[in-house]
Amino acid sequence: MEIFVLLLMAAAFGAWQLKSENQTRRMALLGSFLGRYQLEKRMDNLIEAYLGALEERDPERQTRLWHMLALSEEQLCEQLGRFAADFSAVDEAEARVSKLPGFLPEADRFFPDNTFDMRRALVVHAEGMERAAKNAQGRSPRDKAYTLSAELLLMQHSCHWYCRSRAVASARMMARHQTTYTQLLASVDPETRQAYLAVIGR
Numbered sequence: 001m002e003i004f005v006l007l008l009m010a011a012a013f014g015a016w017q018l019k020s021e022n023q024t025r026r027m028a029l030l031g032s033f034l035g036r037y038q039l040e041k042r043m044d045n046l047i048e049a050y051l052g053a054l055e056e057r058d059p060e061r062q063t064r065l066w067h068m069l070a071l072s073e074e075q076l077c078e079q080l081g082r083f084a085a086d087f088s089a090v091d092e093a094e095a096r097v098s099k100l101p102g103f104l105p106e107a108d109r110f111f112p113d114n115t116f117d118m119r120r121a122l123v124v125h126a127e128g129m130e131r132a133a134k135n136a137q138g139r140s141p142r143d144k145a146y147t148l149s150a151e152l153l154l155m156q157h158s159c160h161w162y163c164r165s166r167a168v169a170s171a172r173m174m175a176r177h178q179t180t181y182t183q184l185l186a187s188v189d190p191e192t193r194q195a196y197l198a199v200i201g202r
Helices: 002-034 039-055 059-087 118-134 141-163 166-177 181-187 190-200
Strands: 096-098 115-117
Touching (some): 059 118, 059 141, 115 118, 141 181, 166 181
Antiparallel strands (some): 096 115
16 A cells, blocks of 8 residues: 555656646747747736726827827737747647646647647737737727737737646636636637637637
């Protein structure tokens, strides 16, 4: 009985160590690309600026703020496109993301049918952001900001999913932005949602 417990503890520790090493490797890889553009900081700044514009009571000042934010959107779109293009050079094995509910060592290698390609997901996010920024649908500034925020947060969710798991990504999204994964999917542009679901196989 004691040997069984010791073996179980050793197996649990080994799995934890593999999980930690896998997450560290992925965070370092993704961070090496994100760091080139400071995307997370720019995303957070833009979302915060949206909230400021929405709270502005002076119509003229609010209109000026929306015009100023259009330039920030354009710059962010350009950087997201470059980020997605850069990440496309990552090896296929390193780009696979497990869809299993929990961590399983080498799951992306041994269960490729239960993975999706992060390279393709980032292209979907970059295209969705650009489409929402161009606003061909003629959304109001408020609705445009809402859609763009959802596009950015869904990309952030994918990044956390890539580094850890979907459950962790969803929990972080709820803790930081009081937004569920389901809400994000419902709030992005319909074309983004359709392309994203196709990539992750849903």
